[in-house]
Amino acid sequence: MISSKFFFAAAVLFVASLCQHSIAVAGVYEDLRWAVEDNNTGDVTKLLAKGADPNTPDENGNTLLMVAIRNKNPALADVLTNAGAKLNLRNRYGETAIMLASYNGLESVVEKLYIKGAEINHEGWNPLIYAASGGHPKIIQLLLEGGVPVNSASRNGTTALMMAAKGNHLDAARVLLKNGADPNIRNEWGKSALDWASSKKNTDFVELLKSHGAKE
Template sequence: MLILKVPPELLIQIGKDVECSDLNRFLRCHSHLYSILNNLLYQRNIHNISALCWAAAEGSESTFRNFIDAGANVQWESQYLAHSVQHHGRRFRYPLEIEMMKEHPISHAAAQGHARIVEYLLDLGADINYRDRNGLTPLALAAREGHLNLTRKLILLGAKQLSHDKEGRYPLVQAASNCHHDVEDYLFDQLRQYPYSKPNPRLDLYWMLKYAAEHGDKDRIRYLLAQGADKVIRLYVVRFYLHDQEVPPSFY
């Protein structure tokens, strides 16, 4: 290939003048071209948020670090500006200017349980309580997907345990809604130690019991009732979500 005899400086100049898609095809033609032009490809994509998010979601540490080495910045804060209002006993959050939001790779890494990328992002100054489009923080995403080790790591690093999404659900509720019992039990215990305002244990047990009943998980219901769920709440929840099926007396 005659192109391999072209000086590296000229190859780089050529690379600057072609489309990124063409540059990608070009450097894949030969390992020599790849070694010269790969960094240029990353430099030209450092503002491509979707590329960063892809690397985070796939857990591709080398790709992600290449973006960082090329100058990508991951220190922006959430543009999810929210306020809370009380409505029928529930807390809702409404996003302002949601169309102006940026995604953040930390959300994708947390949802997929890629703890090393999450830690790397935090070391680079990413916001541990970054809110995605739905108001979900990395802790909420990790809890929702059942990533216990990452949940523990984020708690140890100071993630907000009562950060609500736009539907008023905090991380423990996210875990309970998907039957990740190890995560919800861990978060229940951590909330009892939370130094800031925290919900009454009865409220936590209500959500845990609600979703256990909704999924018809009788073993889980028995366990939660043994933890002291309020009698009136448990009667309502179990009867409602089990559709008035006959409930064994031991449930009460």
């Protein structure tokens, strides 16, 4: 008859093995995150080949793909995407990888993520509004061609045109207006793109908006 001491010892060994496995997994993840933070594409590739998970988020929900994009490293973003990085995960602020790529002006990354299935047309803050916030007209055009409504708005009513005006991004505004952006939409505080442009004392921006029908 097998004694209770045997079962206890076996249980202790089993728990210990689980703990060791968890520590090993955590160590691999930390190595992978450091490699991404350091833009070390070679080490990232090696760790992924050993089975490291590219989708483990940090305490703020940022994935490794998001980190690579924030570091403006398209090559590393490609490595992570090809390794199975999930494209539509969100961090605690509701941001996705393609939103961050749009804000940071990484046109090639935006295009590749879109082709691979990254969502661009969703409620709330979206890649188009982020692209306008960063002032990237080529990305704006790409997203509009992909089907994002030019007047899509965040939950507080902020549009891409408003963010272009807020950031003094004249070329971004030209693309939006050319594609039918409405300069008279107001957010929940009653502010329009013209209000933002006027507050920045940007006369060229004000004239552009008025030439497209913006009203005081």
